[in-house]
Amino acid sequence: MGTNWDTLRPLLFDSIGQTLWMVAATLVVGGFLGLLLGIALYSTRPGGILANRPVHTVLNVAVNIIRPIPFIIFITAIGPVTIAVVGTQLGTAAATFALIAAATFGISRIVEQNLVTIDPGVIEAARAMGASPLRIITSLLVPEALGPLILGYTFVFVAVVDMSAVAGAIGGGGLGDFAIVYGYQRFNWAVTGVAVAIIIVLVQLAQFTGNRLARRVMRR
Amino acid sequence: MTAPLIEFRGVGKTFGGVTALDRVDLTIDAGEIYAVIGHSGAGKSTLVRLVNALERPTSGTVLVDGVDITDLPERRLRQVRLGIGMVFQQFNLLRSRTVFGNVAYPLKVAGWNKADREKRVAELLNFVGIADRAWHYPDQLSGGQKQRVGIARALATNPRILLADESTSALDPETTGEVLRLLRRVNREFGVTIVVITHEMEVVREIADRVAVLQDGRVIEQGPVRTVFAEPREPTTKKFVETVLRARPDPGDLERIRERHPGRLVVARVSDDRRVGGVLSDALGRYDVRFEIVHGGVKELGSTSFGSLTLELTGADVDKLIADLRAATDVEELT
Numbered sequence: 001m002g003t004n005w006d007t008l009r010p011l012l013f014d015s016i017g018q019t020l021w022m023v024a025a026t027l028v029v030g031g032f033l034g035l036l037l038g039i040a041l042y043s044t045r046p047g048g049i050l051a052n053r054p055v056h057t058v059l060n061v062a063v064n065i066i067r068p069i070p071f072i073i074f075i076t077a078i079g080p081v082t083i084a085v086v087g088t089q090l091g092t093a094a095a096t097f098a099l100i101a102a103a104t105f106g107i108s109r110i111v112e113q114n115l116v117t118i119d120p121g122v123i124e125a126a127r128a129m130g131a132s133p134l135r136i137i138t139s140l141l142v143p144e145a146l147g148p149l150i151l152g153y154t155f156v157f158v159a160v161v162d163m164s165a166v167a168g169a170i171g172g173g174g175l176g177d178f179a180i181v182y183g184y185q186r187f188n189w190a191v192t193g194v195a196v197a198i199i200i201v202l203v204q205l206a207q208f209t210g211n212r213l214a215r216r217v218m219r220r
Numbered sequence: 221m222t223a224p225l226i227e228f229r230g231v232g233k234t235f236g237g238v239t240a241l242d243r244v245d246l247t248i249d250a251g252e253i254y255a256v257i258g259h260s261g262a263g264k265s266t267l268v269r270l271v272n273a274l275e276r277p278t279s280g281t282v283l284v285d286g287v288d289i290t291d292l293p294e295r296r297l298r299q300v301r302l303g304i305g306m307v308f309q310q311f312n313l314l315r316s317r318t319v320f321g322n323v324a325y326p327l328k329v330a331g332w333n334k335a336d337r338e339k340r341v342a343e344l345l346n347f348v349g350i351a352d353r354a355w356h357y358p359d360q361l362s363g364g365q366k367q368r369v370g371i372a373r374a375l376a377t378n379p380r381i382l383l384a385d386e387s388t389s390a391l392d393p394e395t396t397g398e399v400l401r402l403l404r405r406v407n408r409e410f411g412v413t414i415v416v417i418t419h420e421m422e423v424v425r426e427i428a429d430r431v432a433v434l435q436d437g438r439v440i441e442q443g444p445v446r447t448v449f450a451e452p453r454e455p456t457t458k459k460f461v462e463t464v465l466r467a468r469p470d471p472g473d474l475e476r477i478r479e480r481h482p483g484r485l486v487v488a489r490v491s492d493d494r495r496v497g498g499v500l501s502d503a504l505g506r507y508d509v510r511f512e513i514v515h516g517g518v519k520e521l522g523s524t525s526f527g528s529l530t531l532e533l534t535g536a537d538v539d540k541l542i543a544d545l546r547a548a549t550d551v552e553e554l555t
Contacts, residue, residue, distance in 0.1 A: 122313070122314060124274060125306065125308060126329075127274060128274060128304070128305075128306040129301065129325065129326040129329050129373075129377075130297075130302045131298075135329060139325075139328070140314065143314070143317070144314060144316050146316060219357060219359070
């Protein structure tokens with residue numbers, strides 16, 4: 001059975017575009033929200049610069065509830081919220097919203113874990129200089145943990161590419177959907193192979209860039 | 221008599237039921253170098269952090285420059301902290317910033333403009349002798365260099381008080397000396413009052429004017445360094461003094477000394493006003509005695525010196541010499 005690449009090629013390009021769009025939007029918006037949530041988790045923990053046990057407990061429990069939900073279930077379960085925000089629970093925009101929501105919680109943990117590695121002595125030094133918590137957050141936490149954070153976000157990129165493959169479940173398209181609909185369901189291994197190859201290249205490029213950036217920031 | 225710059229009145233601090241400090245009374249005067257010595261866990265680090273309110277006391281009052289900082293709101297405390305520099309055992313430099321960036325950081329916090337910051341940082345780096353490393357990162361510096369940056373950073377906003385928390389404990393002896401001399405200069409040239417936290421009596425000897433000995437959260441002894449060295453009262457203080465003066469040979473030393481020196485052994489305290497050398501010189505002419513110095517040493521302490529010598533005495537008139545020595549200083553015979 002031959003593969004009709006003339007019909008498939010535009011569909012493939014659309015899929016690549018959809019994947020890139022979903023991943024980019026998730027990384028930018030979810031990355032930012034996750035950073036804020038991660039900083040909140042870190043700062044409110046006992047002994048933190050904005051130590052607040054009730055707030056920390058609420059955030060912590062929320063993250064622990066959302067994060068373990070498998071994305072294929074999450075993307076459908078969040079449907080009502082998606083409709084309220086995006087107006088529909090189908091399509092690329094709806095899938096992107098679900099991706100951003102899930103990524104925010106996942107990223108927050110990665111951010112928190114990287115901030116924990118900052119030497120508490122450095123934060124104490126800043127406090128001793130009279131720095132306010134807000135200043136410590138903006139001028140110290142992120143720069144001091146930047147190297148590990150870049151590696152963390154690189155890891156997130158790969159995870160988001162993985163999650164975006166599920167978007168097809170709600171008609172979001174993307175490379176994962178393409179591979180399943182035109183490859184798997186039509187027993188066309190060549191199509192699946194092409195989709196997989198593109199994803200591998202995408203991931204390799206991201207990992208390579210992330211590693212280089214991190215090394216540069218950490219000066220090693 | 222002017223009011224003290226820092227005053228602790230019956231200060232206590234507990235951490236979850238564990239007492240770190242217990243009814244501590246201290247006064248530190250403007251312009252002095254005040255050392256707090258104690259073993260690890262004695263409460264030194266807690267004590268120093270009460271001065272800039274990184275920790276709050278559980279009971280009692282802490283006054284800085286006449287202001288009760290015990291219950292000051294965090295926002296007001298930030299103002300107080302601008303006038304108190306702090307250096308740390310592990311330096312606590314920002315790894316993501318250069319030497320210049322680290323020293324400029326507190327100036328940014330204090331709201332200095334860029335031109336003033338640059339001028340001040342250059343001044344400070346020159347003062348601590350590290351101007352040629354301005355664009356290096358902390359990871360590229362030696363321990364001594366890092367502490368110089370730490371000191372420059374702590375001095376950036378012209379504080380009246382400098383807190384040095386084990387500031388030389390991570391350094392080798394030679395670098396320790398350099399850093400201590402630098403702190404001395406900070407005190408003399410800028411009149412900055414320095415609170416030195418340490419577990420090494422050598423540090424106290426080298427730079428402090430007055431010292432408090434902390435044990436189990438309580439100040440067990442305090443006074444001018446010279447007095448504490450000369451007349452230590454508490455066992456812990458005596459042990460600290462011994463670490464510097466090596467006053468008498470420990471049992472292992474004594475055994476080795478005995479093997480080579482069969483004569484009578486006496487330990488004589490030496491200081492400027494106790495003329496041990498004179499007594500010995502006179503004895504050589506008058507008595508049938510010989511002496512050998514087998515242990516001990518003499519150290520400078522501010523403008524005076526003191527220490528102790530262990531002497532091996534031989535000859536027919538040893539008793540007479542010992543009597544003369546006793547008249548001049550404290551003498552202990554080792555049996």
